[in-house]
Amino acid sequence: MDIIFDSGARRSFDLVIGTDGLHSHTRRLAFGPEEKPPYDAFRSPEARRELVASRLPERSRHVPRPVAAMREADDLFFDVVSQIHLPTGSSGRVALAGDAVHATSFLSGQGSSVSLVGAYVLAGEPAARADHTEAFAAYERLMRDFVETNQALATTGGTFVTPTTHEALDARNAARRTPPRSPGARAAPPTPVW
Numbered sequence: 001m002d003i004i005f006d007s008g009a010r011r012s013f014d015l016v017i018g019t020d021g022l023h024s025h026t027r028r029l030a031f032g033p034e035e036k037p038p039y040d041a042f043r044s045p046e047a048r049r050e051l052v053a054s055r056l057p058e059r060s061r062h063v064p065r066p067v068a069a070m071r072e073a074d075d076l077f078f079d080v081v082s083q084i085h086l087p088t089g090s091s092g093r094v095a096l097a098g099d100a101v102h103a104t105s106f107l108s109g110q111g112s113s114v115s116l117v118g119a120y121v122l123a124g125e126p127a128a129r130a131d132h133t134e135a136f137a138a139y140e141r142l143m144r145d146f147v148e149t150n151q152a153l154a155t156t157g158g159t160f161v162t163p164t165t166h167e168a169l170d171a172r173n174a175a176r177r178t179p180p181r182s183p184g185a186r187a188a189p190p191t192p193v194w
């Protein structure tokens with residue numbers, strides 16, 4: 001594949017592997033543009049700040065300081081919670097790994113694990129197969145169940161990560177304080193109560 005970098009430099013490669021995250025530019029080039037979220041808040045930085053501020057209780061004593069800091073920050077991270085579902089992780093000689101193809105969203109967790117496992121499988125397959133077509137097909141086959149199982153966790157994970165009632169918040173905090181069962185594993189640090 002003939003690649004032209006932003007700098008203007010040109011190189012040729014047998015395969016291109018995109019690991020450039022949730023909003024992957026490589027994915028856009030190989031598979032087309034991603035769906036834009038249908039929210040006004042993505043119009044401008046000011047609209048984003050207003051949305052975040054409007055969702056927090058004004059009268060809480062904890063809220064005004066972080067909201068004021070957010071309004072002044074010039075590096076506010078704001079994104080929609082997304083998963084990536086593609087019918088296949090490769091197109092021709094281009095393959096994707098990590099969030100670029102298997103994003104699970106932070107509601108399920110596991111994104112780093114899925115990314116690392118995917119990269120490991122993808123790195124191993126070309127050496128074990130006759131050509132890249134077989135290698136990418138095997139990568140797809142080996143990853144599919146694992147990815148879908150982890151992406152499905154987001155359905156139940158949502159209420160655990162962002163509880164919407166006091167009862168759910170207490171249950172989440174209690175679960176976080178419970179030490180892991182595996183011997184030798186370190187206990188999770190206590191979850192701060194807001």
Ligand SMILES: Cc1cc2nc3c(=O)[nH]c(=O)nc-3n(C[C@H](O)[C@H](O)[C@H](O)COP(=O)(O)OP(=O)(O)OC[C@H]3O[C@@H](n4cnc5c(N)ncnc54)[C@H](O)[C@@H]3O)c2cc1C
Nearest residue numbers: 019020021022025097098099100106109110111112113115
């Ligand atoms: C708020 C939040 C909480 C999370 N919590 C967890 C958690 O508890 N557990 C968990 O396992 N996962 C969690 N995740 C998910 C986890 O962060 C991702 O699944 C993981 O980082 C994906 O790794 P990646 O290497 O595919 O992508 P990324 O970590 O996004 O890395 C992509 C890299 O590509 C670079 N890049 C992008 N475009 C270009 C370009 N054009 N040229 C060059 N470089 C480029 C980016 O700068 C970035 O360094 C969370 C994510 C978020 C947003």
